Amino acid sequence: MSVGPVLGALLGGAFTLGVLLGVTGWLRGRRPALIDRVAPYVRDVADLNPHANVDTVSIPQRLHAAGTAVADAIGSADSVRRRLDRLGSAMSLEVFRARQLRRAGAAAGLSVALSLLILARHPTPPLALLILCAIATFGAAWWCDHDLTRRVEARxxxxxxxxxxxxxxxxxxxxxxxxxxxxxxxxxxxxxxxxxxxxxxxxxxxxxxxxxxxxxxxxxxxxxxxxxxxxxxxxxxxxxxxxxxxxxxxxxxxxxxxxxxxxxxxxxxxREVLMMVPVVFAILPVTIVFAFYPGLIGLHLTSGS
CATH class of the missing domain: 1.20.81 (Receptor-associated Protein)
Incomplete structure (x- = not known):
């Protein structure tokens, strides 16, 4: 059996699943539910929330909690709130965490697709590919936190x-x-x-x-x-x-x-040493050429005559 059709089917299925999840999440987050809009303005929110007394936790909620824990390990919640306040941004901690998780998920998906492509072309140890996926995922989450710090420092x-x-x-x-x-x-x-x-x-x-x-x-x-x-x-x-x-x-x-x-x-x-790099490797050679090239041409003309 050829590996190409199987790999293409896996990649196509992964891409379709990602598109469906993205569209579903966008449709759900586009308009908040009625209870979410009314709850902040009433006194007893627990009586109006049908999910307040439910002990079961769904799989997406568990994944979100795990992702939030990993993000807190990269940058604590208090640190993120302070940096967002210093940035003057209206973004809340939850929105920032959601953006961080989306980037980490996108990096994880791309790394998985790249790992499957590498595995189909060259026999590679699965542990190395798993390490690659983990590094890409944590790197994307860390870069989101680092980008926030960079923007705060620039501001x-x-x-x-x-x-x-x-x-x-x-x-x-x-x-x-x-x-x-x-x-x-x-x-x-x-x-x-x-x-x-x-x-x-x-x-x-x-x-x-x-x-x-x-x-x-x-x-x-x-x-x-x-x-x-x-x-x-x-x-x-x-x-x-x-x-x-x-x-x-x-x-x-x-x-x-x-x-x-x-x-x-x-x-x-x-940076005095760094400033010497263009002087030594750009200006000085040009100066030497301008100084010695006319004499070299004169020597050639004299030897030719």
């Missing part, structure tokens, strides 16, 4: 670059006679960027009923940038105690600019 680096300009604008607005809250409202409305989004979030909390000081304290607690945390704490203290703010903002902006300059110099010092 906070952009906020740190925007901070000196925003601090100077706030200092000018306060020096012109506006209150700190009104200055933040004006600057956050006119400016664009990640830090402006955070300030708009702070003002949104204020408009929702919170105090200005508590909103800035929340910004200081959730951000991962020390300069912005000190800035938020300074604003909260200025609003509570009425301390002068203009000189503090100018000093913080100058400190951040000086820190950025020092970081750039340190980065250049660490």
């Amino acid at each position: 906070e680096a952009a906020m740190l670059q925007e901070f000196p300009t925003m601090a100077d604008m706030l200092a000018l607005a306060v020096a012109a006679g506006e209150s700190p809250a009104a200055a933040v409202q004006r600057v956050s409305t006119l400016a664009h960027g990640d830090l402006a989004d955070e300030l708009r979030r702070v003002m949104g909390d204020v408009h929702a009923g919170g105090t200005v000081a508590d909103s800035f304290d929340a910004l200081a607690s959730r951000t991962g940038v020390g300069a912005i945390a000190r800035f938020a704490e300074g604003l909260a203290g200025a609003i509570e105690r009425g301390t002068p703010l203009v000189d503090v903002l100018h000093a913080q902006a100058a400190d951040v600019r000086e820190a950025a300059r020092r970081a750039l110099i340190e980065t250049g010092g660490r």
